[in-house]
Amino acid sequence: MKNISFRQLKALLAIEASGKVVEAAKVLGLTAPAVTLQLKQAEAEAGVQLFERSAHGMRPTEAGRAVLAAARDIGERLRLLDIEIDAFKGLRRGRIAIGAVSTVRYFAEPMLAAFAEAFPDVDCDFIIDRYAETIDRLKNRTIDIALVGRPPRSLSVRATTFGEHFLVAVAAPTHPLSRRRGIAKADIAGEHFILRGAGSGIRLFFDRFIGDAAVRAGATTTEMESVEDIKRAVMADFGLAFLAAHSVAGEVQDGRLVILDVAGLPIRRQWFAISRADRVLTPVMRAFQDFLTKQGASFLPDAPLH
Template sequence: MDLRQISFRLLEVFMSVVKSGSISETARRLHLTQPTVSLQIKRLQETVAEPLFYTYQQRLHPTDAGMRLFQTCQQVFGHFEDYQGYLDELRGGERGHCRIAMVNTAQYILPKLYGPFSATHPNVEMHVEVGNRAHVLSRFERGEDDLYVFSHPPTLEHAQAARFLKNPLVFIAPKGHPLSQSSGLNLADVVKYRFLLRESGSATRMLFESELQSRGLVLSNSVKMASNEAIREAVSAGMGVAVLSEHVLGQDQSNIVKLDVSDTHLASHWYFVVRTDRHISHSAKSFLRFATSHLERYLDSPWTENELHRLNVTEQQP
């Protein structure tokens, strides 16, 4: 591979195609023509002497060689972003980008941390991506962000996780439900009713289904819903019962009752996760240091479990 034939602009076009999966979308984003983008990708593939993309379901996907080049580009561009941040720091400011991807439920928690951080670091740009577990895992696999938040972190060699908050799960029903006045319920009593569930792969659903399987229980009736908010509102409207994170319930619980299921105690933890094989921005490290020092102050202290010091990236750089 002749590096003299590769320019930063060429790599920028390549990275955009990987992210968008589309020549036309890349052309729109970069204000280029489609033939120009296609020619750039052709030039790059000829220089690398390996196919960089394949087409599946009318989208472009990176080959193994393409994904490795994409990760290399992220490292290179990341280091140049850091250098620009270093120059800004020399001029007396704190600048940079902190990219966080989190699963849906975490959006009820993280603003309590990155809100105060942004107030004290106004020149740090926070980029927050929220999605279901599959979406955030996909971003993690591509290494698109600095930090990730999961309740069940990926068990991969290049994933380093540290828990910071307990995530208790509660059974809820609408007021007036046949179970709403009962105490000392068993899980077998609850599963007879219609359950509102997140999509397959949701961490809460996986934990709940694992409990059912271990007890030899099966739901008699269930409905899949797209979000925690939808489930909470549907329970409030009398559509069924559900199991949700306590952090999701919010202040207004006037139409919801927490069920006393005495033989079942479901809980997990929230984790910050980083990729050990990827460059982490100085701004993201600064945010983690802030979270390590201020976790109990800004989150509900009964639920905090601060192990963020275990992340090597929280160490102060010389």
């Protein structure tokens, strides 16, 4: 594969993305025969078939997927090189893609606004999703940095802490437990809980905290993906919830929710900014991590704990 060209690799990536030579040619600004020639030359260099035609278009073979993975790695390295060269020129510009778990939305706006003010020539893509999907994006290199409540075990990452958050149980003010103090875990184990889905980091900590007590008590749960939907259900006294304290700060202050005084709660956690350990930190990534280390905690809302 020593003689394969970057132009051929770009053609392969375009074919994969579109599934058709004709569509790939449009993206590349070439003719379809020219793209077909690039494919044939790449296959001749590899000595194996890289794509096969199917009813659904061009599909990469197993060998083709290996070549495409290498093509993406080469493209990513060249992108980083371009950023590094700009840094040597003294340019403070670039692009960064940041992924975050859903509870980051409660402090993301002022944090990103402050970063944009400090680095006005940096374009920032910001994606909020569940924990599992955010980690998948980091694995697939579609984001540069992830803001999460715990580093993953399935991926080698470098992690920087930038603040604390607390996990609490909440109820409607009319719920009988809202007026009790020193509630035992067993006393809430049989309550109906409205929870995030299994892919949520908060759900993982709830399952660890409640453990077998919920099974013994025959507890029931309802799953909702939106924190806002969960809060509305709890305010309607549909059940209890387990959430980040900063995500319910407004409702607690207004008297629409109550943080329960449960033994073992709140659970104290750290916020982490993580990136792949096998990636070279670009100047923009380094600038964002430094920004979080120095200023990140100042954007975290005060979390009510009782």
